[in-house]
Amino acid sequence: MAEFEYIDKSEQLNRFLEKAQYSEWIALDTEFIREKTYYPRLCLIQLATADDLVCIDPLNIEDLSVFFMWLQNPKMLKVFHAAWQDLEILYHLSGQVPAPIFDTQIAAAVLGLGDQLGYARLVEELLGIQLDKSQSRTDWARRPLTHQQLDYAIDDVRYLRQIYPLLKQRLQETGRLNWLNKPFERLAEASEYTPDPWLSWERVKGVQLLKPKQLAVLRELSAWREELAIQKDLPRRWLLTDEVLVDMARMKNRDLHDFADIRGLSTEQIARYGQVWLDLIRRAQALPAEEWPDLPRRRKLDAELSLVADLLMVIVNQQALAHNISAAMLASRAQIEKMLTEGRTQLSDDWRGSLVNDLFARILSGKACVRVQDQSLTIDT
Numbered sequence: 182m183a184e185f186e187y188i189d190k191s192e193q194l195n196r197f198l199e200k201a202q203y204s205e206w207i208a209l210d211t212e213f214i215r216e217k218t219y220y221p222r223l224c225l226i227q228l229a230t231a232d233d234l235v236c237i238d239p240l241n242i243e244d245l246s247v248f249f250m251w252l253q254n255p256k257m258l259k260v261f262h263a264a265w266q267d268l269e270i271l272y273h274l275s276g277q278v279p280a281p282i283f284d285t286q287i288a289a290a291v292l293g294l295g296d297q298l299g300y301a302r303l304v305e306e307l308l309g310i311q312l313d314k315s316q317s318r319t320d321w322a323r324r325p326l327t328h329q330q331l332d333y334a335i336d337d338v339r340y341l342r343q344i345y346p347l348l349k350q351r352l353q354e355t356g357r358l359n360w361l362n363k364p365f366e367r368l369a370e371a372s373e374y375t376p377d378p379w380l381s382w383e384r385v386k387g388v389q390l391l392k393p394k395q396l397a398v399l400r401e402l403s404a405w406r407e408e409l410a411i412q413k414d415l416p417r418r419w420l421l422t423d424e425v426l427v428d429m430a431r432m433k434n435r436d437l438h439d440f441a442d443i444r445g446l447s448t449e450q451i452a453r454y455g456q457v458w459l460d461l462i463r464r465a466q467a468l469p470a471e472e473w474p475d476l477p478r479r480r481k482l483d484a485e486l487s488l489v490a491d492l493l494m495v496i497v498n499q500q501a502l503a504h505n506i507s508a509a510m511l512a513s514r515a516q517i518e519k520m521l522t523e524g525r526t527q528l529s530d531d532w533r534g535s536l537v538n539d540l541f542a543r544i545l546s547g548k549a550c551v552r553v554q555d556q557s558l559t560i561d562t
Contacts, residue, residue, distance in 0.1 A: 184234070185234035185235055185236055185331070185335045185339075186233070186234070186235045186236070187235075187236050187238065187331060188235050188236065188237045188238065188242075189237075189238035189241040189242065190241070190242065191242055191243070191244065191247075194237060194242060194247070194248060195247060197233070197235055198247060198248065198251045200233070201230050201233065202251065202254070204230045204231065204257055205256075205257065205258065206230075206231075206257065206258040206259070206260055206283070206345065207228055207229065207230055207257060207258070207259055207260065208228070208229040208230075208260045208261075208338040208341040208342040208345060209226070209227070209228050209229075209259055209260065209261055209267065209279075209338065210226075210227045210228075210261065210262070210267060210334075210337040210338050210341065211223060211224075211225065211226055211227070211266075211267045211270055211271075212224050212225040212227070212319075212321040212334055213225075213266075213270055213321065214320065214321055214322050215416075216416070217415075217416065218414050218415065218416065219410045219411055219413070219414045219415055219416060219417065220270075220273050220414055221266070221269065221270050221273075222322065223239045223270050223274060224239070224240060224321035224322050225237070225238065225239070225321055225326070225334055226239060226248075227334050227335050227337050227338045228338060229338035229339065229341065229342040230342075231342065234335055234338065234339060236331050236334060236335055240322070240324065241324075245274070245275075246275075249271070249274065249275035249277070249279075252271065252275070252277075252279035253277055253279060255280070255281065258281050258282075258283055259279050259280070259281065259282050259283070260283045260285065260341060260342070260345045261282065261283070261284055261285070261341075262284065262285045262286050262300045262303070262337075262341055262344075263284065263286045263299075263300070264282060264284040264286075264368055265368070265373070268282070268368060268373070268374060269374045272371060272374040273374065277371070278368075278369050278370070278371055278373075278374070280369035281365065281369065282365050282368050282369055283345065283349075283361075283365065284361075284364070284365065284368060285300075285303065285341065285344055285345060285348055286298055286300075286303070287361060287364050287365070288348045288349075288352060288361060289303055289306075289348065290506070290507075290510050291352070291357050291360050291361065291506060291510070291532065292348065292351050292352065292355065292357065292505075292506075293504070293505035293506040293507070294306060295507075296507055296509055296510050300312075300337065300341075301314065303344060304340045304344065307343075307344055307347055307348075308340060308343060308344070310340065312336055312340075313333055313336070315329075315333070316329065316330050316333035316334075319333070321334075357532070359532075360531075360532030360535075361532075363530070363531040363532070364531065376407065376411065378403075378404040378405075378407035378408045378411070379400070379404050381403045381404060381406070381407040381417075382396065382399045382400040382403035382404070382474070383476075385399060385403055385423045385426055385427065386423040386424070386427075387423060387424065387427040388427070388476065389476060390427065391427065391430055391431070393470070393473040393474065393475045394465075394466065394470075394473055395430045395431055396430070396473060396474045396475065396476070397465040397466070397468050397472070397473045397474060398429070398430040398432075398461075398462050398465040398466060399426060399427065399429075399430040400465065400474050401461040401462070401464060401465040402421070402426050402429055402430065402458065402461055402462070403426055405457070405458075405461055406420050406421050406426065421445075421446075421450075422445055424444075424445060425443060425444075425445045425446060428443045428444070428445075429443060429458065429462070432462060435459065435462065435463055435466070436459075437451070437455050437456065437459055440455050440458065440459075482518055482521065482522070486521055486522075489521060489545070490514065490517050490518050490521055492544065492551065493517050493521075493537075493541060493544065494508075494512075494514060494517060495551060495558070496537055496540050496541065496544065496551075496560070497511050497512045497517070497537060499558055499560065500536045500537055500540070504536065510533075511533050511536065511537070512528055512533060512537065516528065520541075526538070526541050526542040526545050526546075527541070527542070528541065540560060540562070543562055544560075548562070549561060549562040
């Protein structure tokens, strides 16, 4: 098994970056903890080129700016598995997303290997290797790390660098490499990793229980919690739980003493923030009805349009079968219904749409029909 270098000094890091600067691609993964912070705390960077394996210790290297600058090389492809969290960390620390990107989880999905396939399962599927899972609950912030911990961590790129060319070859052979362009471009957008406190209410557990006027209150309180969590770099639940936010949004009276009746609020919290909360609640309750937020409601289709949705789902299932991918990866019933209620005939502008948009348009315009012949479903266009 290939050995790896443990890099915990700036001089080592600089030597490696200089050596690897002309790599066409790198495989990259991170280990982090975020139980006690709003932003994940980067604890280890695992990186592989065609020739080298390294573990970079960001806790012992004071300045990583050279590394982040090196990652911005537009000629070097960055290969991840389930890239979002890794990219979130790198964007938070550097202010830039290290594009271009290749995500092996998305690539596996469009090849029909499985939706949201985990890394260990993909390694087993493509390489026949079962990964050690004994260190999955490791505290990556503790030092020193054992060789067993580091060996476990480096496996995340040791095999990723073998998986990438295999997936790329399959994508080229099946003509699906360009299917990934838009998903990977979206992963490279900074807006993906920039929190918007004003929209944080939509993710509050129990939000569906509230009426629009109460949602206006929740929006104000949730935005306050998000902004404070970011400022203090603390988990949002440490400031106020979702349950408390929902109870506060339901408050009927507008008195500071009413907070004492809410389970989960301490006297100290009320003394410190009670007037702020009360001001936010009053501001939200004073909004005109047209400024109240509302949850997107799934419009119920009438009987005839429901049958049309059934037919389009047949198209989805037929195309999924023809291309050896899961129907769920292609489109859900909810997406089809939303498309119909909005009067659209196009599912999306990415690879999913390329498989069904033309068929949808022809079916809906009466220019194509579905037929069964010899126990097989065909689409006459």
